[in-house]
Amino acid sequence: MSVQTEIQRIQTARNTLRTKAVELKISSGTEKLDELAEDYNGITNQGSITAQVKEGETYTIPKGYHDGTGTVSGVSGGGSYNLQSKSVTPTKKPQQVTPDGGYYGLSDVTVEAIPTQYQDASSVTATAGDVLTGKIIVTADGSVTPGTMTNNGAVKKTLDTTTKSYTIPTGYHDGKGGVSITTEEKTATPTKSPQDITPTTGQVLSKVTVEAIPAQYVDTHDANAAAGDILTGKSAYVGGAKIDGSMPNNGDTTGTFDGLSTESYEIPAGYTSGGSVRLTSDIMDALASI
Structure with a gap:
């Protein structure tokens, strides 16, 4: 015999018991087998009941099973009951x-x-999902219903540069959990190359302190020298760019002119460390011979 056949047989027997229970007014006709067993077990065995009633009165036969041997008879002539x-x-x-x-x-x-x-449970609106797992409520229709809400307790999560968000799980939380980050502070000194300031693994930067530009780095934005303003062999930074000098270094410059054939001396362009320009004695000699 298959399991399906057995189930159908049991269901048929259950339905027969339900029909009889409704007929006996001990059930609403929707109970399961174990509930039906309780209903039938609750039938009182009245056995053989014998009762007498006064003339003009009635006797209510008590609910339950009667073995068919009891009798109800009247008492004539009235009397004290x-x-x-x-x-x-x-x-x-x-x-x-x-x-x-x-x-x-x-x-x-x-x-x-x-x-x-x-209690009158007709106003109950909670369902299984509104009640913690392991707890029980009675729903509006009077059904005993176990809760299905997950008890997450104290949920804790630490966020970092890898885990940037956290989805809070559905269910109950006891208020003792939390989502947090571990912060750190870092310091950096400016250099000639770009720098990436990153947090230590598992932490988040809360502050980065950039130190002052080192003393050897001078702000050259207002410098206006050109190559010709700087001695050959020397260099300087102007507007952030390095410039090699092109100014000739003439050193100690000395020159003469006679005042007769040459009336001046042209000092060469460039740097001179000093020197002198003098008039020769040609004019004096010429005057002396007149």
């Missing part, structure tokens, strides 16, 4: 309230208020 007052508290299962032995019947039955643990 010993009646019992009873109270009952509502439960999840139907109850039969009957007089105790020695009583002819019930004079009244007081139904107490529904106990406080039985």
Whole structure:
């Protein structure tokens, strides 16, 4: 016999029990087998009940199983009847309230208020996903439902230059977790080449201190010298560029002119460390011979 056949057989038997349970008014007709077993187990075995009623009155046959040998008979001529007052508290299962032995019947039955643990759940809006795993609620239709919300507890994550974001997982967090970064500060001195200032692995730069330009690096933006202004063999930086000098170095320059055939002396272009230009004695000699 296949599993499917067995399941169908059990379902057929369950449906038969449900139909009979509805007929006996002990079930709504939707219970599972274990619940049906509880319903049938709750049927009171009344056995053989014998009762007497006063003329003009009726007797309510108590709910439950009767073995068919009991009788109900009338008492003629009236008389004094010993009646019992009873109270009952509502439960999840139907109850039969009957007089105790020695009583002819019930004079009244007081139904107490529904106990406080039985709440009207019709306004409940929470579902399984709204309740922590391991916890249980009763939904609006009265069903006992276990929660499915994940309990993440204290979630902690450290971000860095590799892990730049973190997706917070769905579920409950106890408020003790957190997302953080580990920061560090670094210092750099300017150099002639570009520098990449990067954080240590697992950390994030919070500040980079760039030191002052070293003393040997002078701001040359306002220099205006040209190659001709600088001695040959010397160099200088102008506007950030190095310039080699082209000015001739004439050193100690000395010259003469006679005042007769030459009336001046032309000093050569370039640098001179000093020297002199003098008039020769030709004029004096010429005057002396007149």
